[in-house]
Amino acid sequence: MSREFQGYIYLTLAMTTVGSTVVASKVIASGLPPFTATALRFAVAFPFFLFLMRWTGARLPRLSGRGWLILVTQAGAGSVGYTTLLISGLSLTSAANAGVIIGTLPVVSAAISILVLGERPQRFLLLAIGLAAAGVFSIAFSPAAGSGSLVGDMLIFGAVVCEGLFILLNKRLNTFIPPLTQSALMTTIGFAVAGVPALFEHHDIGIASQPALLAVVYYALVPTVGGFILWYAGAERVSGAEASLFTAVAPATAVIFAFLILGEAIGTNQIFGIACVLAAVIGLGFASLRRTAGV
Numbered sequence: 001m002s003r004e005f006q007g008y009i010y011l012t013l014a015m016t017t018v019g020s021t022v023v024a025s026k027v028i029a030s031g032l033p034p035f036t037a038t039a040l041r042f043a044v045a046f047p048f049f050l051f052l053m054r055w056t057g058a059r060l061p062r063l064s065g066r067g068w069l070i071l072v073t074q075a076g077a078g079s080v081g082y083t084t085l086l087i088s089g090l091s092l093t094s095a096a097n098a099g100v101i102i103g104t105l106p107v108v109s110a111a112i113s114i115l116v117l118g119e120r121p122q123r124f125l126l127l128a129i130g131l132a133a134a135g136v137f138s139i140a141f142s143p144a145a146g147s148g149s150l151v152g153d154m155l156i157f158g159a160v161v162c163e164g165l166f167i168l169l170n171k172r173l174n175t176f177i178p179p180l181t182q183s184a185l186m187t188t189i190g191f192a193v194a195g196v197p198a199l200f201e202h203h204d205i206g207i208a209s210q211p212a213l214l215a216v217v218y219y220a221l222v223p224t225v226g227g228f229i230l231w232y233a234g235a236e237r238v239s240g241a242e243a244s245l246f247t248a249v250a251p252a253t254a255v256i257f258a259f260l261i262l263g264e265a266i267g268t269n270q271i272f273g274i275a276c277v278l279a280a281v282i283g284l285g286f287a288s289l290r291r292t293a294g295v
Helices: 003-029 034-056 065-090 095-102 105-117 123-140 150-170 179-198 207-235 240-260 268-293
Strands: none
Touching (some): 003 095, 003 240, 034 179, 034 207, 065 095, 065 150, 065 179, 095 150, 095 240, 095 268, 105 240, 105 268
């Protein structure tokens, strides 16, 4: 098996775990408050990232006050904001709808770069934005939106925007932080940020909350820690442009898991929505490949 093909397998598995977070968050939403669940997720994941840092000899970066401020803002938006909004949204809408919406992340991130950083939009990006928007609109404003809701869908989209801001803020860091170190810092800061509002949430953890607690542990260990290891094991074997193509796996698996595990009905609007989103993400990936190849 070639090194490149191994990379493809790792990236596929990594994005499959990301897609599974939608189902896990749906289960969490039925038994735990969002900030409590988020704080627990980071508390469970942190020791594993700490172990990986010690094992690899990774060190904490030397950052200015501005650098630490960016990291705290990243954790608040990309780590806490994304997770809490995803869980909150899934208490109102279907996992299938959420799978379609989270798939727009690469497109939303690129759009934020245009709006905030003033980057010049390419025609492929404008087409991708149009396709992604059509996909989201097809489920959000459908008269037969199944078990979804407009408010829930908007919360999920808010989570995607938070993750897009995380990516944007990463470009503002003047000091390079290795991915493993940054993930460990995000779990630490994220626990502190989520822990404060979690103290004021209503906690009634009993037998009914056991599936939600198990889902939090799964979220922390498999997508958070395992997904991180798989993604970077794959990314080091292929080009960045090739890796970007595999982000399309996450929304597709999210919709499939919603059908297979949760038994949610997948309607025509959701099929059309996921098709638009996949076309947008794959189109962006191929455009990136063409630029890398100098075509």
